[in-house]
Amino acid sequence: MPKDVVGTDDSGVLQSKRNATRYQILVQVAEHQPAVSQQEIADAIGITAQAVSDYLRDLIEQGYVNKQGRGRYEITKEGVDWLITQTDELRGFVQHVSEDVIGQVDIETALARTEISEGETVTLTMQDGVLRAVAGDIGGATAVAVTEADPEQDVGVTNFEGVLDYDLGTVTIVAVPTVQNGGSMAVDPDAIHPIEDEHDLVAVAGTEALATVHRASIDPDIRFGTEAAVEEAATKGQSVLLLASTDELSTHTDQLREGNIGYEVMDLREE
Known part of the structure; x- marks a missing residue:
């Protein structure tokens, strides 16, 4: 049995490679039970059939999987509960990445009013319903240009700071x-x-x-x-x-x- 299979580990799937593998195996068992072979699981998640056998033995000992016979496994209620817990953690992490990480590097398109160089700080305004960018930090809303542009060309901007000050239309x-x-x-x-x-x-x-x-x-x-x-x-x-x-x-x-x-x-x- 591989050393990383022995013993218990309360770490989540994001912190533990062992638990990440256990998670994938449990998902395969739950999806294909009761008839699922170790080789099928190995092919699905990219590890050896021997490693799957070791992990399954560990999961059975932990009460997360029942073995019903050769090539027949079923996930237990405890296994389902563990999957739900880990899935909730993954969902929270994905939400954090999408909202707090990726959201901070969103790229918007503005219309350049002056010549703008890539990497330059620009000031943003809204005029005639169009987001416009001027080179330099001279206003309340700024961003960083990710492309270069001449006046009246489109320019990509990101890393927004401040508040874009304009009134909603009616x-x-x-x-x-x-x-x-x-x-x-x-x-x-x-x-x-x-x-x-x-x-x-x-x-x-x-x-x-x-x-x-x-x-x-x-x-x-x-x-x-x-x-x-x-x-x-x-x-x-x-x-x-x-x-x-x-x-x-x-x-x-x-x-x-x-x-x-x-x-x-x-x-x-x-x-």
Whole structure:
């Protein structure tokens, strides 16, 4: 029996190579029981059949596995409990890596406003819904460039510090009746223009809404995927005028509420 199999070890699978191997063997037994050969386990986890035999003997002595006959093994309740404990530890470690480690090295894309060199500290701002980077530490939110860029080129940035200071956008919704209730002809097109001038983008949801902006001689900026697109635009500081047919209205307001985006609904029906 290998020396690393002898005795008990309370270390987790991340600290003990022995327990990592025991964990893999128990998973194989649990997945393929009761008929599972030592060679199959060895092939699955990349160790010798003799090593699997030694580990199985140890697991049987610890009460984690029952042997029912030649090539027939079953995991016990104690073995399942140990697997759950170790799996919880692994899950916590993976969450830590994904949120605290990988999350810190996320790379975002910004639009360079000045010439930027790789490795240089840049200051970030949000303008017209686009993340922008300027060479130097001159603002409240900074990052490190991972690529070089000339002005108006895309640049990768990471290692973010500080707070990006900008206001969320808002959404004004013009409810357009369904065609059964008058459709685009029920909305005053002249009332739309003053509102349009106060917003960065115009979006339409529903054929009645599209017909309404056509009557008003307005080209919409957003026509498809409007629920997600309007929310994202507002999240990036853009004010959006959304014309939505009444049967599309609730899906958009639900999405905006979930995103904590402020909105108002207007009725511009002709009297």
